[in-house]
Amino acid sequence: MKKFALGILLLCGSVTCVLAAQQQASVDRPAEPNFAFDDDGGKVQIVPVDFSVAGPKTFHGGSVLASAQQVSIFLGAGWGDAQVRGREASLLDVTASAGDTQVAELKQHSINTLRPAPKLEDFSDLSQSKVNDLTIQQKLSDLLKSKAIPVPAAGTVFVIFLAPGTQSTLGGLQGGVDYAAYHNFVNLEAGEIHYVVVPFHENAATHSAAATRAFAETALNPNGQGWF
């Protein structure tokens, strides 16, 4: 029986290692810098982990949002902790800092930032699984069907703040390792939904700055052909 247990250990250990190695080695990336493939083959703009250096954006012919309104969704059981929850207030309006270069860029392109809509807290326990982009899309679909979040207007941007302990993935990339945030869109019965996903970051300032950047990039590049 010891041999049986050892065999299982070796077998499962190698399978895990092989699969993990496959995953690590097999992540395709689009040619454009700071883009990734999402979980059903589309391209997604990410905020890299080190976003302190950013070159000027160029225009690729696509549309931008005329206005942008943040609707915050705090997702994951970790937000239920009183200390963590205390951070929510600082994230409810990611464009509040007028001096932020991203906010200035929105103004430069005449994109109005509307007063944020009320937040939603969803303390579902997501710590046992990785939250990829399909999970996010399904969650948005469920929240819309249950009318827990409002039907989006043209400028609505759902900003999903993942709780500590919730691991974000995107087409094989790892949140917090390969990106600090990303934005994407999905078409559901309620129409085209723009959203931002922000993995938790221990540093509150970095956390907020990543969200601001992804929110601004949603407005400037909502469908992948705008300013980036």
Added chain:
Amino acid sequence: MMQHLRRSRLFLAVLLLVVPTSLFAQCGVERWSVKTGTDADVGLVNLNSSTNTTIAALRAPAAPNPIPANNRVSPWETTQWVLNATLTLYKLESDSDYHLVLQDANGLTMIVEIPSPSCVGAGSPFLPGITNARNEFNARFTATTSFQTANIPVQIKGVGMFDFLHGQTGVAPNGIELHPVLDVIFNPGTSPDFALSASPASLSVTQGSSATSTVSTSVSNGFNSSVALSISGLPSGVTASFSPASIAAPGSGSSTLTFTASSTATTGTFNTTVSATGGGITHTTVIPVTVNAATAPNFTLSASPTSLSVAAGSSGTSTISTTVSGVFNSAVSLSASGLPSGVTAAFNPTSIAAPGSGSSTLTFTAASTAAAGTSTITINASGGGVSHSTTVSLTITTGGTTTQILGNPGFENGSTSPAPWTVTSGVINNSASEPPHSGSWDAWMDGYGTTHTDTVLQQVTIPAAATAATLTFWLHIDTAETSTTTAFDTLTVQVRNSSGTVLSTLATYSNLNHNTGYSQKSFNLLSFKGQTIQILFTGTEDFTLQTSFVVDDVNLNVTQ
């Protein structure tokens, strides 16, 4: 020993918990029902015929706008296409799809995708084909999460699907894909093969009886083998047999497939799958079989409206409708009894033709000498040995003339001058999308599929001397809602006083009342005589799935 066994089991359990869940299949979200055949329109796809096409032809149409979330765009998304091209790249997506990039001789590309069968709803008619295509692909290639190069000629069979442009590798400019793929042939035109079809492609069988379909095979490229036939997916109480049970070599021929339903067979529609196997090749085709309950022949009878007022010297109508059930198949004759003196009744047509479903307009004509009063008229209908009756309350009014007092009753003044109606934006309509009951214009409320309210209002005074006041209008409702129990979108018809206070809600209609064509509604407003009232229609739509409420020819007939 047992302790070791327990430890090993515990270890296994712990190990399974720590294996990344991303290793398990996850399914897509966007248009997923259309991609896998569980959408509202999947019944429009005929899987028993296919159409040859090219990448250039599929890239030609403009992408629909909007692309419906749970419905199909005909013919692109209701046709099973066959496409010959070169498979250049393939990859396993996180939504478990195989993403294949096809290219033609001119370098034009498009995407075709094979979903994972585990992500396909059990009721999907595409499931056997998807499973088949997935197995065919797996026998040749191993898809991973990274793009790999193939460069091999393929023949792909699949159903069209417009995807949203999102920078996908190899995507057609209009976003069209074959999604799902139902069959893959590598190096087509060189391998011995056979095709399978069934006629009719779907059928109905009643409890206690049987029905047949002819299953046919045809061979190509020197195929020479017998083809064995089998069937799966039969509902409880239904058996099926092939005659003959296999097609003899070289493999071209036909077999009669007989479905026999017992008297207790489960009713409903079931996707049965016919499999044909020979020469190491298996093909499948789906035959939807509807099992109907064996019911006694019968029909129902109804009248609309069930009460009406007619002034002496004039006439009024009610629509008499019949609906058959079971195996009823006979003409239904109509008659009326209980008519008061001076009143005649005429049906047009005088009987409902076989099989017995339809309607007839019943016209009551009151002579000028008819006496005032209310009578209960009995409508009798009989045919095929079955008789039913219903009643209509008929009120004869005397001593005056009848006048229609609403302005612009058919909205024929057009959208620029709807007065005396007060309407919300976009309501007055003359588009062919919602044709009028008569004339050129109607009032089309809602139909946006988003949260929305439309109103149509007119203020009018019913004279104090009125002896009859009847509001009538024609109403058409169509909807994208699929619920048969929940009223998501509503139309209320109300009477308000001149200050806007609701005096009476005459009726509430909803998506549950959707109908083909128009039906006339009638309400007695005599209780409001001597008052200035507002006739108000209010259409309210929730956040998704459109419902259109179309009103036309609104009349308020007053006798005095």
